Amino acid sequence: MVVNMESSLEEEALKRKDRLKALKRKKESDTQSNGEVTKEAIELPKPKFRSYKPQDEKLQDHLQLEPKLINVNEEIQEQLQSAQSKVVLEELDISNLAPRKPDWDLKRDVAKKLEKLERRTQKAIAELIRERLKQRQEDLASMVNAGTIENEKR
Numbered sequence: 001m002v003v004n005m006e007s008s009l010e011e012e013a014l015k016r017k018d019r020l021k022a023l024k025r026k027k028e029s030d031t032q033s034n035g036e037v038t039k040e041a042i043e044l045p046k047p048k049f050r051s052y053k054p055q056d057e058k059l060q061d062h063l064q065l066e067p068k069l070i071n072v073n074e075e076i077q078e079q080l081q082s083a084q085s086k087v088v089l090e091e092l093d094i095s096n097l098a099p100r101k102p103d104w105d106l107k108r109d110v111a112k113k114l115e116k117l118e119r120r121t122q123k124a125i126a127e128l129i130r131e132r133l134k135q136r137q138e139d140l141a142s143m144v145n146a147g148t149i150e151n152e153k154r
Contacts (some may be wrong), residue, residue: 046062047059047062048062048064049062049063049064050064
């Protein structure tokens with residue numbers, strides 16, 4: 001494995017050397033024999049005419065168009081109108097601004113358990129009411145029966 005790594009590193013080094021040689025040859029071919037650089041090798045920056053209008057037709061291509069001006073007056077008027085209008089803040093709840101009581105977290109944690117207990121309590125109360133109604137119906141039924149028996153005796 002060590003031999004494979006060394007051979008791959010050597011191969012990469014040889015490839016790098018070849019690329020560098022190719023770049024060197026290309027650079028040398030761009031330069032002329034007397035040491036001057038050809039026009040292809042060096043590209044000169046192109047002029048930008050912002051405020052000057054050239055006379056030559058060749059330079060007309062480099063003429064920059066005038067920028068479009070934005071009407072700032074309208075934007076300023078809008079900002080002034082928005083600044084003049086009074087923004088009504090939402091009414092704040094004073095309870096949110098007041099400091100919390102020291103046991104607020106305990107109440108928050110116990111609230112879930114209290115909800116369960118409240119439901120159980122309501123169910124128990126309903127059950128007791130049903131039992132009492134059943135007893136009253138039985139008592140009522142017995143009273144009605146007793147009354148009918150007394151009426152029959154008469």
